[in-house]
Amino acid sequence: MSKHYSNLLAFFILFFIIYACSSDSSEDDLSSLPPNEVGPQYIKENDSIIDFLKNHFYNYEDFQNLSPSAQIELKIDSITGDNSNKIALFEQVTSKSIDILDENDEIVSHNLYYIITRPGVGENPTVADSVFVSYKGILLDNTIFDERQNPVWLDQTSVVRGFQEFTPILKKGNVTINNNGTYSFENFGSGIVIFPSKLGYYERTVSSIPRYSPLIFQINLKTLNKTDHDSDGVDTIDEDLNKDNIFGNDDTDSDGIPNYYDTDDDGDGILTKDELDIDNDGNVDDTDQDGIPDYLDSE
Numbered sequence: 001m002s003k004h005y006s007n008l009l010a011f012f013i014l015f016f017i018i019y020a021c022s023s024d025s026s027e028d029d030l031s032s033l034p035p036n037e038v039g040p041q042y043i044k045e046n047d048s049i050i051d052f053l054k055n056h057f058y059n060y061e062d063f064q065n066l067s068p069s070a071q072i073e074l075k076i077d078s079i080t081g082d083n084s085n086k087i088a089l090f091e092q093v094t095s096k097s098i099d100i101l102d103e104n105d106e107i108v109s110h111n112l113y114y115i116i117t118r119p120g121v122g123e124n125p126t127v128a129d130s131v132f133v134s135y136k137g138i139l140l141d142n143t144i145f146d147e148r149q150n151p152v153w154l155d156q157t158s159v160v161r162g163f164q165e166f167t168p169i170l171k172k173g174n175v176t177i178n179n180n181g182t183y184s185f186e187n188f189g190s191g192i193v194i195f196p197s198k199l200g201y202y203e204r205t206v207s208s209i210p211r212y213s214p215l216i217f218q219i220n221l222k223t224l225n226k227t228d229h230d231s232d233g234v235d236t237i238d239e240d241l242n243k244d245n246i247f248g249n250d251d252t253d254s255d256g257i258p259n260y261y262d263t264d265d266d267g268d269g270i271l272t273k274d275e276l277d278i279d280n281d282g283n284v285d286d287t288d289q290d291g292i293p294d295y296l297d298s299e
């Protein structure tokens with residue numbers, strides 16, 4: 001990690017609104033009701049999202065011929081009156097399907113819809129990385145529920161799923177260190193994503209976001225950092241053993257600490273970092289050659 005990025009990391013602040021674990025629904029008298037069934041709720045919300053996409057447009061004209069450092073603010077409006085000849089969001093979105101387990105552990109594929117307004121030039125983040133982003137969060141009724149014009153660091157393992165799944169479609173920008181020591185970003189990836197509430201807060205009321213709210217984010221991906229949350233030598237992205245993009249459900253030694261926070265993943269008393277690559281050949285060791293690396297093999 002370069003010195004500049006370390007400085008940036010110093011500004012890492014845990015923002016309340018975007019983090020999936022944040023909730024103030026305890027005060028709510030409806031919070032004792034069981035959540036709606038995932039399948040029917042998804043169909044209802046997806047219908048309302050498609051309806052929204054067909055009847056709204058964004059200020060796409062402002063996003064043409066951008067200068068390298070431009071950060072254009074997203075504006076969404078309905079296609080009526082003077083704007084009746086605008087191109088609907090529906091004509092411009094691409095969809096990505098995400099498998100979500102319902103209350104019976106059956107898969108309900110959830111669409112998120114997105115538009116890339118600038119692809120970016122560098123690496124794509126993974127669902128495990130820290131991302132340095134500016135963003136704006138909007139509800140379908142155009143209420144802005146959160147906005148960060150100056151970029152902040154967010155941990156992708158902690159943000160809402162729709163946000164986490166979208167940023168890997170963007171590429172980061174180039175950082176320029178100015179003569180006065182400040183820095184700026186150019187040609188960073190930018191886009192708009194719209195997703196149903198199961199990829200957001202679902203049945204919870206969070207700040208000004210009502211329960212079962214589809215969310216819209218405009219995201220500018222300035223840069224990123226790889227993460228190794230437990231500093232055990234295994235990147236966090238590689239601690240998601242079942243590759244479902246959820247990091248809390250991989251716990252090899254069943255001690256209640258998921259692998260990405262467990263410094264001894266197989267619970268054999270030897271730290272992962274001390275059995276990862278003892279011969280230092282750059283390959284993860286598998287002494288008994290059973291296909292399970294030593295750090296996950298308690299045998």
Ligand SMILES: [Ca+2]
Binds near residue numbers: 240241246250
């Ligand atoms: Ca997992």
Ligand SMILES: [Ca+2]
Binds near residue numbers: 251255258
């Ligand atoms: Ca564990």
Ligand SMILES: [Ca+2]
Binds near residue numbers: 232259260261265
């Ligand atoms: Ca670990």
Ligand SMILES: [Ca+2]
Binds near residue numbers: 268270271294
């Ligand atoms: Ca171990």
